[in-house]
Amino acid sequence: xxxxxxxxxxxxxxxxxxxxxxxxxxxxxxxxxxxxxxxxxxxxxxxxxxxxxxxxxxxxxxxxxxxxxxxxxxxxxxxxxxxxxxxxxxxxxxxxxxxxxxxxxxxxxxxxxxxxxxxxxxxxxxxxxxxxxxxxxxxxxxxxxxxxxxxxxxxxxxxxxxxxxxxxxxxxxxxxxxxxxxxxxxxxxxxxxxxxxxxxxxxxxxxxxxxxxxxxxxxxxxxxxxxxxxxxxxxxxxxxxxxxxxxxxxxxxxxxxxxxxxxxxxxxxxxxxxxxxxxxxxxxxxxxxxxxxxxxxxxxxxxxxx
Numbered sequence: 001x002x003x004x005x006x007x008x009x010x011x012x013x014x015x016x017x018x019x020x021x022x023x024x025x026x027x028x029x030x031x032x033x034x035x036x037x038x039x040x041x042x043x044x045x046x047x048x049x050x051x052x053x054x055x056x057x058x059x060x061x062x063x064x065x066x067x068x069x070x071x072x073x074x075x076x077x078x079x080x081x082x083x084x085x086x087x088x089x090x091x092x093x094x095x096x097x098x099x100x101x102x103x104x105x106x107x108x109x110x111x112x113x114x115x116x117x118x119x120x121x122x123x124x125x126x127x128x129x130x131x132x133x134x135x136x137x138x139x140x141x142x143x144x145x146x147x148x149x150x151x152x153x154x155x156x157x158x159x160x161x162x163x164x165x166x167x168x169x170x171x172x173x174x175x176x177x178x179x180x181x182x183x184x185x186x187x188x189x190x191x192x193x194x195x196x197x198x199x200x201x202x203x204x205x206x207x208x209x210x211x212x213x214x215x216x217x218x219x220x221x222x223x224x225x226x227x228x229x230x231x232x233x234x235x236x237x238x239x240x241x242x243x244x245x246x247x248x249x250x251x252x253x254x255x256x257x258x259x260x261x262x263x264x265x266x267x268x269x270x271x272x273x274x275x276x277x278x279x280x281x282x283x284x285x286x287x288x289x290x291x292x293x294x295x296x297x298x299x300x301x302x303x304x305x306x
Contacts, residue, residue, distance in 0.1 A: 017205025042196030
C-alpha cells in the first residue's frame, strides 16, 4: 500500500489553506467564518453519515469492540497523565495541554475508511465502522473534558451543545435502530461530507503557525509519541490478549496508528484555545502517519496465524 499517496490529499489541503490565508485576500477573517460552518454544519453531517451508512454487528465483533475501547482508554489515560509526570509535568503549560491532549488519541476517520478497505476489503470497512461508532463519542468527550475543565465551563453543557457529540451519539443510536438515510437524500449528504473534509483541512492550514510549536516542544513530542508509537504497541498486545482474527488485528493496528483528526483544530479554535498550535500538530501527525502506519501493520507479522 502506498501510504504517501493515501495521506497526500489531506496534507495538500492543509498546505493550500495555509498558502491561501497567508498570500491572498482570503485572510483569517474569512477562515473564522469557514470554521463556524464546518463546526456547526458540515462535520456533524459527516460524522452522522459515516456511522449510519454501515450496519454494526456488535455480537460478531465483541472482541474488536473490547480492543477498541481498551485502546481508547489507554490513549486517553496516557495523554491525561502527562502534566503529572515528575520531569515532564513542570515543562507543560496546562492550558496548552488541555487543547493538545486530543492529538494523542483522536483519528482521521476518512483515512481510516480508505485504508480499512484496502487492507481487508468489505470486511475491513465493516470492522472500521464498528470502531468509529463506539470510539468517536468517547474520543470527542475526552477531547472536550480537559478544555471545559481548564476554562471552568460546565462539562455537561459543553457535551449537550457540542455538534460532534450530538452527531456521533445520534448516529450510533440510529444505526442500532436500523435507520437508513433515504436514497434521494444520500447524494446531498455525501457531498456535504466531502466538502466538510476539504474545508476542515484547509481551515486547519489557514490557522497553522508552525512556529507556535517551538514554545511547546515537550508537549508536542509527548502527544505525537503516544499517538504514533505507543498506541500501536498497545494494539498489538490487545490483539494477542483478545485473540482477534487476522482481519480484526490488521484493522485495530492500523486504527491505532492513524493520523489525528483534522477536527481537533476546529474544536480547539471554537473553544477559545491555541488553534495554531493544534493545527501544526495535526499537520505533523499527518506526516508521521507515513511512518507509523507501515510500522503498525508490520507488527501484525509478529502474531502467528494458523
